[in-house]
Amino acid sequence: MENRQLGRSSLSIAPLMLGGNVFGWTADEAASVAVLDAFVGGGFNAIDTADVYSRWAPGHQGGESESVIGRWLKARGGRDRVVIATKLGMDLGGENKGLSAAYMVRAVEASLRRLQTDYIDLYQAHLDDTETPLDETLEAFDRLIKQGKVRAIGASNYAAARLDEALIISGEAGVARYESLQPKYNLYDRDEFEGPLQELCVAQEVGVICYYGLASGFLTGKYRTEADFGKSPRGGGVSRYLNDRGRRILAALDGVAAELAATPAQVALAWLIAQPAITAPIASATSAAQVEESLGAARLTLTADQLAALDAASAYTNA
Numbered sequence: 001m002e003n004r005q006l007g008r009s010s011l012s013i014a015p016l017m018l019g020g021n022v023f024g025w026t027a028d029e030a031a032s033v034a035v036l037d038a039f040v041g042g043g044f045n046a047i048d049t050a051d052v053y054s055r056w057a058p059g060h061q062g063g064e065s066e067s068v069i070g071r072w073l074k075a076r077g078g079r080d081r082v083v084i085a086t087k088l089g090m091d092l093g094g095e096n097k098g099l100s101a102a103y104m105v106r107a108v109e110a111s112l113r114r115l116q117t118d119y120i121d122l123y124q125a126h127l128d129d130t131e132t133p134l135d136e137t138l139e140a141f142d143r144l145i146k147q148g149k150v151r152a153i154g155a156s157n158y159a160a161a162r163l164d165e166a167l168i169i170s171g172e173a174g175v176a177r178y179e180s181l182q183p184k185y186n187l188y189d190r191d192e193f194e195g196p197l198q199e200l201c202v203a204q205e206v207g208v209i210c211y212y213g214l215a216s217g218f219l220t221g222k223y224r225t226e227a228d229f230g231k232s233p234r235g236g237g238v239s240r241y242l243n244d245r246g247r248r249i250l251a252a253l254d255g256v257a258a259e260l261a262a263t264p265a266q267v268a269l270a271w272l273i274a275q276p277a278i279t280a281p282i283a284s285a286t287s288a289a290q291v292e293e294s295l296g297a298a299r300l301t302l303t304a305d306q307l308a309a310l311d312a313a314s315a316y317t318n319a
Contacts, residue, residue, distance in 0.1 A: 001043070001298055004279050007207040009152035011121055013046035013083050016274050016298045017209050018291075019284030020049035023059050024064030025288040032068045035074075038288035040082060042295045048209065048282050050087035050126055051111050060090045063114050065277040070116035085122035085209070086111050087156055087182075089129060090268075096282070099129035101140035108149055118273055124154040124182060134166050135173060137195035142175035154180030154209075160196035178206065180279070185210035187219055187249055187268050187314050188241055211271060213281035215241055217267035221250055252313035256306045262296065271310050277296030 003012040018039045023032040036047070049069055055062035067088060073079060088107040091097040096107070110122060125137065125146065144150040155163060155178040163181060170177035181201055185193040189212060201208050214220055218241040225242075253264035260267065272281040283294045302310075 003045075005207070006122070006152065006209075007154075008205050008278050009151050009179040009207075010121075011179070013042040013280055014298065015280045016044055016269065016294060017046040017048050017085070017280040017282045018044065019211065020047055020065045020069060021053045022065075022284045022286055023049070023053070023068040025054035026059070029068060029071075030250075031286055033072055033190055033292055034288045035285050036069070036072050037076075037301075038291040039280045039285075040076075040078075042291065044168060044295060044298075045081060046083040046209075046280060048085045048087075048211075050090065050124075051107060051114075052087075052090035052092060052126065054089075055092065058298040062090075063110070066111055066114035070114050070315070074116045079117060083121045084115060084117065085124060085154070085279065086115065086120055087124040087126035089126040099125050099137040099140075100132045100134055101136050104137070104140045105142070108144055112149065119149055119151060121151045121152050121241065122180060123150040123152075124156050124180070125158075125178075127157045128155075128159070128162050134162075135169050135279050137260075138166060138170050138173065138175050138177075145176050152176075152179045154178055154182060154207075156182035156211075157184075160200050163197070163206070164200055167206075180207045180209055182209050182211055182282075184212045185272065185275075185278075185281075186213050186215045187253075187271055188215045188246060190314060198275075198277050201241055206277070207279035209282055210278060211282045213272055213283050214265055215268075218222075218246065219249070219253065221253065221264040224250065248313045249310075252310050256302065256309060259306065260300060260302075262300055265291055265293055266297040266300055267302070267310070268307075269294060270302050271307065272302040273298065274302055274307060291311060 049065045053065035071172045141153045166239045183193045216237045218238040223238045285291045
């Protein structure tokens with residue numbers, strides 16, 4: 001297993017990224033620490049979070065995930081051995097949202113404080129802020145890099161046209177550019193990324209770290225009937241996948257998994273790792289056992305026939 005360069009940046013990450021959205025939410029402090037230890041102990045190095053995680057949970061304000069990671073970093077040390085990626089821009093209440101230069105100054109300091117570190121490896125715009133000029137946002141990111149608070153920047157949930165515009169502005173202004181994109185992408189949800197967005201990332205060498213790699217757990221095979229939705233707090237979110245196309249995808253995953261003595265989740269992540277422009281899919285976990293399963297995906301090599309079978313099963317023309 002070799003690390004992959006993220007875009008044109010100096011960051012090098014293993015081909016699987018740990019999602020921190022569950023830390024302090026469905027994974028309590030002890031479970032989160034166990035997950036982080038297992039992930040890094042398995043030889044992987046990139047952890048993704050955001051300042052808004054997990055504001056949606058009752059009694060939470062946002063910042064819970066960053067705080068868990070910060071306490072773990074302080075206790076374990078070895079800051080230089082991990083790549084910490086976080087995001088800003090989602091609504092945290094009041095004036096705390098968006099990508100204005102003034103807010104970015106406050107947001108980065110809050111994330112640094114929670115993460116208990118003096119720099120963020122990858123700082124990402126969590127969503128496009130159409131009310132703030134792109135040049136203002138990019139120049140603010142560039143200042144954070146020059147101040148040593150950020151090493152590289154990325155975008156999340158940007159459309160192809162806006163990402164292209166941002167890359168052009170960075171080039172013309174001579175400021176830092178988005179080195180990564182974080183889109184929703186998995187074997188079921190293919191339409192938002194494949195096409196112009198994927199082509200742009202390939203052409204401009206923008207690394208892609210996609211989220212929902214397992215489609216909220218559907219691609220693990222855990223949810224095969226409506227009766228399975230109660231298996232986890234996220235179960236209700238997979239109902240939209242349980243249709244004829246979703247069942248075809250699960251059947252194809254089962255077939256390839258049997259051939260490789262692997263699990264459907266490992267095959268689904270291995271399919272992502274093999275796609276053009278993908279640097280690393282993001283997968284979250286609430287236990288060390290789930291981490292071990294996910295890490296196995298990075299060690300799988302799918303054959304051309306296996307990739308073709310998965311592509312055929314998930315093609316929208318069959319829907």
